[in-house]
Amino acid sequence: MASLSIRDVYKTYPNGVPVLKGVNIDIEDGQFLILVGGSGCGKSTLLNMIAGLETVTKGEIAIDGKVVNNLSPKDRDIAMVFQSYALYPSMTVRENISFGLNIRKVPKGEQSQIVDRVSNMLQIQHLLDRRPGQLSGGQRQRVAMGRALARDPVMFLFDEPLSNLDAKLRIEMRSEIKLLHQRLGTTIVYVTHDQIEAMTLGDRIAVMKDGIVQQFGAPQEIYDSPSNLFVAGFIGAPPMNFIDGKLVEQGAGVGLELDTGVARSVLNLPFDANKVRGHVGQNVVLGLRPERITDARSSHDGHGHELQRHTVKVDVIEPTGPDTLVFAQVNGKRIVSRVHPGANPQPEKEMELLFDVSKAVLFDPKTEERIA
Structure with a gap:
């Protein structure tokens, strides 16, 4: 587990377009942070900066008290789950889950134990010998989560993982992710544009608009005491x-x-x-x-x-x-x-x-x- 501290973070692209404008967020070990907002608000850019896939223009990002601005993604001990699943189509489910373990030269016997543990947790044991093309969207998302879990990182990053699923499956997977967090207790940062996901999953929510955190707090606090009209209208279905x-x-x-x-x-x-x-x-x-x-x-x-x-x-x-x-x-x-x-x-x-x-x-x- 790891705490996360985002201190006065700015991001400006080379063409001069500002994307993030002084973001400040702090979460403790094991908390579930939701970054929520409409398209173009900067939430995915912020997630990519935590992952090390984007550089920080100004400010600091610290994981477990250590500033990681200049660390490469592989040195941050994080695992990321993408919207597009990002599975290797020619590999079986077993091979996809163990791919990162192979790269790190984990012994085969230990790899097998990890794959068994993760597949049991996600209830995909019967899919281990199939390829991604033979799976449904929900099954592919479970495999993508399994690959991340196999790494046993200090932090998970989720980038709109459920947006490609139909409504019924989104509800089911939402529960799976929440149960997973309750079992593991690992810190999670989760990006979504869906305010229902934000309310049901997060311990803390950062509501973003135009690169600025409009409000940061517990879900019920944001629902009951929105700081401005944007937050009040964005959170809630039907809206306020x-x-x-x-x-x-x-x-x-x-x-x-x-x-x-x-x-x-x-x-x-x-x-x-x-x-x-x-x-x-x-x-x-x-x-x-x-x-x-x-x-x-x-x-x-x-x-x-x-x-x-x-x-x-x-x-x-x-x-x-x-x-x-x-x-x-x-x-x-x-x-x-x-x-x-x-x-x-x-x-x-x-x-x-x-x-x-x-x-x-x-x-x-x-x-x-x-x-x-």
């Missing part, structure tokens, strides 16, 4: 609702003016009035997760706060099985809520929704940073 409106004084507190197309009202907010007083009378953006807007049958008011009732006109419904997504207009913008299927929402009909603002967040529409 953003309700534009005017912040007004409401008794001793504050509220947001609402227009649902059925009625005008004020949504009471839980924020300290003294902390947001500078924004009273101004437009703000209220962030509210879909599961916080629901129907009476689905609501679970176990926190002692009052659920606020507002009537909307239903635009569209999307049944998902365990719940139904209801889309409606609030302040001229479409929002989505999660309701119980038994609520039987109907398009073009009015419906009473309950708003739970206990986990609401408030953003400045100009800076897009969180206010409260």
Whole structure:
């Protein structure tokens, strides 16, 4: 196992294009770090720099306290699993897994033991004599993981390993990778553009945009307390609702003016009035997760706060099985809520929704940073 420290790291290509702009990340031995963001945010470049496949323009990358900027990939004691599997088509599964062991001149008897151990762990013992062309995508990804495991490195690097798989197989392999981490306890750095993978796999998540880490923290912390509009909208499926409106004084507190197309009202907010007083009378953006807007049958008011009732006109419904997504207009913008299927929402009909603002967040529409 090994800790990882990324200190003020910059990457600029020879044509002058900046890719990473001062990245700082620290994880402990055995943690599972997710680098997540859209295409071109710099996450794969950062992974390649950890691996030694890209040079660092400025800053330091340290593995287990040792700066590795000038170390070659083979001297960093890491193993990488690629999106494309990168298996040798002419070799059997056994030969692919043991390829790195051969290069390092590991004795044949020991190689055999390692291949048996790894194949048992990944449940691919019956595939050892097949070639990659005879395997499914999920089986090939297991072989690629097996080749990495055979090295017994201090750190694993995964570069979007599941993006070529179908939805069902992605879910299965996600569980396999998580189980693998629980068994081995080895440090993992994992790149993905899929925020569901990020939430389900990681101990720590770095949400990236334009070469900058927008937020770094535990999955639930990022989900509940996003630092800005980008993070709030990127993490979560369906994403967080953003309700534009005017912040007004409401008794001793504050509220947001609402227009649902059925009625005008004020949504009471839980924020300290003294902390947001500078924004009273101004437009703000209220962030509210879909599961916080629901129907009476689905609501679970176990926190002692009052659920606020507002009537909307239903635009569209999307049944998902365990719940139904209801889309409606609030302040001229479409929002989505999660309701119980038994609520039987109907398009073009009015419906009473309950708003739970206990986990609401408030953003400045100009800076897009969180206010409260």
